[in-house]
Amino acid sequence: MDLDALVARRRLGWERLRVLSRQRHLDGAQADELLDGYQRVATDLSTVRSAAPDPSLVTHLSGLLAGARLRSAGTRTFSWDMVGRFFVEDFPAALYRLRWWWILTALANVVVGLALGVWLYHHPVVENTLLSSVEVQQLVQTDFESYYSEHAASSFATLVWINNAWVAAQCIVFGVLGLPVIYVLWQNISNVAVIGSLMHQHGRADVFWGMLSPHGLLELTAIFVAAGVGLRLFWSWVAPGPRTRLSSLAHEGRTAAGVSLGLVVVLLISGLIEAFVTPSPLPTWARVGIGVLALLLFLVYVFTLGRSAVRRGITGDVDESLEAHVAPTAG
The missing domain is CATH 1.20.58 (Methane Monooxygenase Hydroxylase; Chain G, domain 1)
Known part of the structure; x- marks a missing residue:
């Protein structure tokens, strides 16, 4: 031609x-x-x-x-129908499609966190290099528990929400590079392991689990979802499959952007639980039960609405009408 x-x-x-x-x-x-x-x-x-x-x-x-x-x-103008479709179809579909990425991320973190916590429990000398004995006593006896009630519940919920959203955002934004996600996860899980081992060493295990579980189950799951999505973003250009590297990265990048928006709401819920339920006078079993219920509802949401949406061909990516133009080619 x-x-x-x-x-x-x-x-x-x-x-x-x-x-x-x-x-x-x-x-x-x-x-x-x-x-x-x-x-x-x-x-x-x-x-x-x-x-x-x-x-x-x-x-x-x-x-x-x-x-x-x-x-x-x-x-396109804003409508509540769009919001409803996002939370009923697009967001759960993306979570379900990427489920193995964040489930394996969660399992790996739990295993590493428990192993590190057990090791620190049996080697307290390591923690003595991080904190003085006075600082340890302050943390174990007052600081850990008072952290959840030293601020007004509404302002504390906002503070926690912003902090957790920032951590999740780092996992997704830096996901394209891969290693920064591992670093963010390590910082998060190692802090939990250090505090947990100290609380166990000083006979405060009930306080540790009683204060962490109500909000931590949903909160950590949201962080693991963000990390799993970030790692999938990294893998999209390392092993793009039948797509070009740019097309694969664009596809997963759009999905990751949608997931990040949905996680804002999930983290808002965990922040409200942390501010209003964790420090509440409710018995421990009730507070932990609320945390377990929140996690179960999230999983039911993903594995019912998400699975149904994926079976209908929804992937969590934007509509085809909004994607880049693709024309047929020969060969």
Whole structure:
């Protein structure tokens, strides 16, 4: 195919599509012309890709199509239906599709955390290099328990929510690099292991588990979900499968962005539990029961709504109409 001849023959049509795409108001005839031009350019792009795939021309035509598609579709407005669909279909579908990534991440962290805690329990000299005896007594006897009640519940819930959302965001944002996620997880689980071993050594195991379990079960699960999604993001460009590396990364990146939005709500719930339930005068069994119930509801949410959505072909990615244009190619 003579690429120069095609460009010379179709240049005016491409320029006309660009002008229409940027025009604020279109009458009926212009709207029809926009759609007709879109179809023609899509055909041109398919021809170029299959016969003479010039990268600069492919990029130019793809940009024209993206602008025309946005202009013809218009701007999507917010609606509660969109929010409902996100939490009933898209978010649980993404969690279910990526379930093995965050489940294995959670199991690995639990195993490492318990192993480290047991080792520190039997080697207290290690912790003595981190804290003085006075600091240990202060932590064990007052600081750990008072941490949950020293601030007003509403402000404490906001503080916890922001902190946990930041940790989850780090896991997802830095997920594309892989190793930073492992570092964030190590910091999180090692802190829990150190405090847990100290509380056990000083006979305060009941306080430790009684204060950690109500909110920690859901909170840590949300962090593990974020880490698992982040690691999947890393793996998407390491082993992209049938997709190109860029396409695979874009697909998982869009899914990760949706998961991060959903986790904001999950972490808000765990923050409310930490602020209002963990330090409450309820008996320990009741507080722990609330934590277990919150985790079970989350798992039921994922494995019922999520599985159902995935079976209907929902992946957690954006609608096909919002994805980058893909034209058929030969070969």
